[in-house]
Amino acid sequence: MASTKLLNDRLALVTGGGSGIGRAVCQALAREGAKIVVADINENAARSTLQSLPQGEENSYIMEIVDVSQSQSVNNLFTSINQRLCQVPDIVVNSAGITHDGLMNEMTEQMFDDVLNVNLKGTFLITQAACRLMIAHKIKIGSIINISSIIGKVGNIGQCNYAASKAGVVGLTKSVAKEMAKYGIRCNAIMPGFIDTPMVVTVPEKVMTHFKKLTPMGKFGKPDDVAEASLFLASSKSNYITGEVIEVTGGLFM
Numbered sequence: 001m002a003s004t005k006l007l008n009d010r011l012a013l014v015t016g017g018g019s020g021i022g023r024a025v026c027q028a029l030a031r032e033g034a035k036i037v038v039a040d041i042n043e044n045a046a047r048s049t050l051q052s053l054p055q056g057e058e059n060s061y062i063m064e065i066v067d068v069s070q071s072q073s074v075n076n077l078f079t080s081i082n083q084r085l086c087q088v089p090d091i092v093v094n095s096a097g098i099t100h101d102g103l104m105n106e107m108t109e110q111m112f113d114d115v116l117n118v119n120l121k122g123t124f125l126i127t128q129a130a131c132r133l134m135i136a137h138k139i140k141i142g143s144i145i146n147i148s149s150i151i152g153k154v155g156n157i158g159q160c161n162y163a164a165s166k167a168g169v170v171g172l173t174k175s176v177a178k179e180m181a182k183y184g185i186r187c188n189a190i191m192p193g194f195i196d197t198p199m200v201v202t203v204p205e206k207v208m209t210h211f212k213k214l215t216p217m218g219k220f221g222k223p224d225d226v227a228e229a230s231l232f233l234a235s236s237k238s239n240y241i242t243g244e245v246i247e248v249t250g251g252l253f254m
C-alpha cells in the first residue's frame with residue numbers, strides 16, 4: 001500500500017538543525033517522510049541530530065556545515081546539496097540563531113552586528129538562495145519557515161539586538177511571502193515563547209520564574225511544540241497560508 005506521509009518526496013533544509021528547536025524540526029519532518037539536510041555551524045551538534053533521525057534509505061538524511069551569516073558559506077551549502085542529493089530543497093526552516101545579551105547603553109557594535117548577522121541576515125541569505133533555486137527549477141510547492149521570537153513582538157530588557165533581529169525576520173517573512181506567492185512559494189514565521197533548549201540555559205533563574213508566571217499555560221514550551229507548528233507550515237495542510245506569524249507561546253504576550 002502506498003505510504004500516506006505528509007512530506008514524501010520533499011527535501012527539507014533545516015538551519016540550526018544541530019540543537020534545540022532545529023533538531024526537533026528535523027525529527028518531525030523526517031517522521032513525515034521528508035529527506036533532511038541538517039545544516040549547522042557546529043559539526044558535532046549536526047552529527048548528533050543526524051544520528052537521532054530514523055534509519056531511512058541511503059541519502060535520506062545528510063548533514064552540512066554552514067555559517068548562515070556568510071554568503072560564501074551559504075553558496076557552498078547549496079552547491080554541496082545539489083552535488084550530493086541532486087534535489088532542490090522545497091522546505092526551508094531557518095532556525096539558526098544566537099543571543100548576545102546586554103543593556104542597550106552597554107552594548108557594543110560587535111554584539112549588535114553578530115546577532116543581526118546570524119538571525120536576520122542569515123535568514124535572508126538562506127531564503128534568497130533557496131528561492132532562486134526553486135524558481136530556476138520550477139518547483140511550485142515551496143515553503144519557507146522562519147523562526148522569529150515573541151521578543152520580536154514585545155521587546156525585552158537586555159535584548160535590543162535580538163528583538164530587532166526577530167522583528168526584522170517578520171518584515172522579511174511578509175515581504176518574501178508577497179514576492180514569492182506567484183511562484184507557489186509560501187513564507188511564514190513562528191514566534192516561539194520560552195522553549196526549553198540550550199539557548200535559554202544562560203537566562204537567570206529569576207527571569208525564567210518571572211516569564212513562567214506571565215505565561216497563561218504556566219509552563220515553558222518544548223522544542224516539539226515548535227516542530228509541530230513547523231510541520232503544519234511545511235505541509236499541504238497550510239496550502240493557503242502565507243505571510244502569517246504563528247505564536248507558539250503558551251499564551252505569553254498574546
Ligand code: NAI
Nearest residue numbers: 016018019020021041067068096097149192194195197199
Ligand atoms: P539552540 O542554541 O539550541 O540552537 C541554535 C543552533 O543554531 C545551534 O545548533 C547553533 O550551532 C546553530 N547556529 C548558531 N549560529 C549559526 C550560524 N552562524 N550558522 C549556522 N548555524 C548556527 O537554540 P534554539 O533554542 O533551538 O533556537 C532556535 C531558534 O529559535 C533561534 O533562532 C532562536 O532565536 C529561536 N527562539 C528560541 C526560543 C527559545 O526559548 N529557545 C524562543 C524564541 C525563539
